[in-house]
Amino acid sequence: MKEPFSNLLQKAWIDVHDPQVVWQIAVLLSCFVLAWAAGRALRLGSVEADGIWKFGVGGLRRILFPVVALIPLTLGISLLKHWIEVDLLRLFVPLLVSLLLVRLFFYLLRHVFARGSIVRTFERAIAVLVWGALVLHVSGLLPEVIDYLDDIAFHFGTQEFTLWLVLQGVFWAVITLLTALWLSGTIEARLMRAESLHSSLRVVFSRLATALLVLLALLLVLPLLGIDLTALSLFGGAIGVGLGFGLQKIASNYVSGFIILLDRSIRIGDLITVDNFYGEVKSITTRYVVVRALDGREAIIPNELLIATTVLNHSYSNRQIRLGLDLQIAYRSDLQRAMQLMEEAARKHARVLADPPATAFVLRFADSGIDLQLGVWIDDPENGTLSIRSELYLDIWRAFQEAGIEIPYPQQEVRILPNASGTPG
Incomplete structure (x- = not known):
């Protein structure tokens, strides 16, 4: 019959005072050196893999050290137990098994939760706490620690809490929240793959699912902490007043965010102008919208501003926009030929739409020449307008050079007239 782990720590301490403990220490060091050498030799961190193979290689890299250390450790215990006490070696078996399970558990968590989540941020701290609890359990010290924590009591109103009860509540709160976040992530992934739903509705449903699951x-x-849910009704009014006054702006932004997502007045990919900022909508959250300008600048705009002010949506019902290119030709140039060349240059450009067609107009007869405008339509304004304007102007300039059409510069004609008597002044 196997000896319970609760006595291992005490017997291992006795073994430490035995001169023959050097054999056990030698076996331990050999196991750890072998596990370290195996990790260096395999170099799993540099292995390139995709899909399920990448997941498997990453998991093997995480558990390689405890697995490789356990194999020679169990063999050493089987061989040495016939000659000496091996309680120190037996103590490290549950410790390595606990390390293996903790590493495997948190490796799975890293793939369940998105990069940058709170789980991945505090992964090392949580792993140390979990492994420490397992160590206390296998060493037999956990009941004593629990009794000590249970003796530390404090009062909150009429209710009495112990430190152990609070830690239990925190533990179950973390587990429950992790489960809720995992379920919300799964629901969000399924919603994002639903092609029949509009992208805005997918975001709305995923946000609602997350909020409901967390609630x-x-x-x-709360009942696990001994808190009566009916007592919370007393604080409902106070919380409502606090939200109404102190958190009015935040609540307004969240409500506005759901309105935007539901009515789909602004969608991801739309080109909008708000508060004198023009750009493409890159992200819509329940509190703000991220708009990226064509020069790379990004503006975080509160949802309330999008509801309360006028927003120019350049692609609300149609992504086609018109560009007007103004230029001037000299009076002595062929006006009809100039307008024809402008339209031909526009028709040759890849980004200019054939329907509506490019059209040249006479704007006015100015002081130095005739003002013309070339109107063209494009359907990819997210790629910018500066490049297409520059290319069209260059094409028109080359066509004008070949046809002998002059682009004038401002000039004035000064005429000196004789005085009334006919004598020069």
Whole structure:
């Protein structure tokens, strides 16, 4: 019959005072050196893989050290137990198994939750806490620690709490919230793959699912702390007043965000002008919208501003926009030929639409020449307008050079007239 782990720590301490413990230490060091050498030799971190193979290689890299260390450790225990006590070696078996399970568990969590989530941020701290709890359990010290924490009590109103009860509540709160976030992530992934739903509706449903699951998690955790949910009704009015005054702007932004997502007045990819900022909508959240200008600048615009002010949506019902290119030709140039060349240059450009067609107009007869405008239509304004304007102007200039059409510069004609008596002044 196997000896319970609760006695291992005490017996391992006795082994430490035995001169023959050097054999056990030698076996431990050999196991750790072998595990380290195996990791260096395999170099799993440099292995290139995709898909499920990448997931498998990453998992093997995480558990390689404890697995390789456990194999010679168990063999060493089997061989040495016939001659000496091996309680120190036996103590490291559950410790390495706990390390293996913790690493495997958190490796799975890294793939469940998105990059940058709170789980991945505090992964190392959470892993240390979980492994420490397992160490206390296998060493038999956990009951004593629990009794000590249970003796530390404090009062909150009429209710009495112990430190152990609070830690239990925090533990279950973390587990419940992680489960809720995992479920919301799964629902969001499925919604984002639903081609029949509009992108805005997918975002709305995913946000609602996350909020409802987190609320449900909190309602499940509070009774575990011994908190009566009916008592929270006393604070409902105070919280409502606080939201109405102190958090009015934040609440307004969240409500505005759901309105924008539901009515689809602004969508991802739209080109909008708001508060004198022009750009493409890159992200819509429940609190703000990210607009990226064509020069790379990004503006974070609160949703309330989009609801309360006028927003110019350049691609709300149609992504086609008109560009007007103004230029001037001399009076002695062929006007009809100039307008024809302008339209031909526009028709040759790849970004100019054939329907509506490019058209040249006479704007006015100015002081130095005839003002013309070439109107063209494009359907990819997110690629910018400066490049197409420059290319069209260059093409028109080359065509004018070949046809002998002059682009004038401002000039004035000064005439000196004789005085009334006919004598020069």
